[in-house]
Amino acid sequence: MIKICKLEFENGYHINAEGIGLEKTSLIIHSDTLAGAILSVWYDGREENKKFNTEDMFLISSAFPYVGEVRFLPRPRIAGPEKLVVRFIGEKEKREIKRKKIKFLSEEMFLAWIKREKKPGIALHGGEFLITEGEEEQVKEIFKQCISSKDNKQKKKEEERGEKIQEGRIYEVRETPHVVIDRMTSRTDIYYFSDIVFRKGCGLYFFLKPGKGEWEMEKIEALIKEVGRRGIGGKKTWGKGQFEVECREWESERKFEEDANYFITLSLYWPEKEEIEKGIIDGDKVSYDLLRREGWITQPGYLSYRKKSVMMFTEGSVFKDIGKERYGKIGEVTPEGVPFPVYRYGMAFCVRVNIKEGE
Secondary structure (H helix, E strand, O other): OEEEEEEEEEEOEEEEOOOOOOOOOOEEHHHHHHHHHHHHHHHOOOOOOOOOOOOOOOOOEEEEEEEEEEEEEOOOOOOOEEEEEEEOOOOOOEEEEEHHHEEEHHHHHHHHHHOOOOOOOEEEHOEEEEEEEEHHHHHHHHHHEOOOOOOHHHHHHHHHHHHHHOOOOOOEEEEEEEEOOOOOOOOEEEEEEEEEEEEOEEEEEEEOOOHHHHHHHHHHHHHHHHHHHHHOOOOHOOOOOOOOEEEEEEOHHOOOOOOOOEEEEEEOOOOOOHHHOOOOOOOOOOEOOOEOOOOOOOOOOOOOOOOOEEEEOOOOOEEEOOOOOOOEEEEOOOOOOOOOOOOEEEEEOEEOOOOOOOO
């Protein structure tokens, strides 16, 4: 049974993205970051460093945006027309946008996309999000609400932006200047910190398939709630990354194909060598992007050690289904000089689909 866990952030969040320092932030929270946060809570107070059994481990997707009850998924890397004609929310006229501009599809649009069904699309957030016409009204209701903020001046500005429903913005990236003072020279420098805030009724969600033993739903949900209390991402001491979580059954699971010949990963994916050898990247419709994953160790005493970097397949990548129940691995990324093992979560969260070859 697959669960959906919806996150509502209290004061925004910052997830490190490309660039220097804290200037840029990622919208989605990748699956290895989510799993790492859960496992960090689980490890608290344990003396041993356990090697994980991937057959018992939970499966988790990356966290994607939602607007009310409309959930978004990454656009599948399936070939299609280079340009699409869509209508932007709140507008009457249709416009042409490039396919590569679209980053997220609503769940209904995602299903239509992989089945090659032509459904009129409504664009949000500058064309990065696409919904069906049947979802437009419920999205408009959410867009009447302002962005959540505890700062009154900031809230007033956000309320003004929130009145422009036609822009169809789901979230804003706040960029805040800060001053740092050198203790030796008293020289001051400015740096910028970026975080993401959502409109009320919007946030992130992820899929979760509970495992066995220690990874049963009741136990893992308690760990997720503790992650929400502590926060996820950068500047947790500022209250960033704290969230409330609500988990429920995924009602759309049955809409996906059981007799599939391909699968789309909704998480980052680090394949086993045998999966490559057996042909996951050999299908006619295989398409993927790669992302380098690295980062620093957070264990006190080893904060200056960087984890070994790895290349992983990104969310929305399409692979040939070779009949395995589970794909991916939890691999070791321990840097030299660190006396304990460090792991990175690379299990694929798959939705299995049937794609006709040669089309």
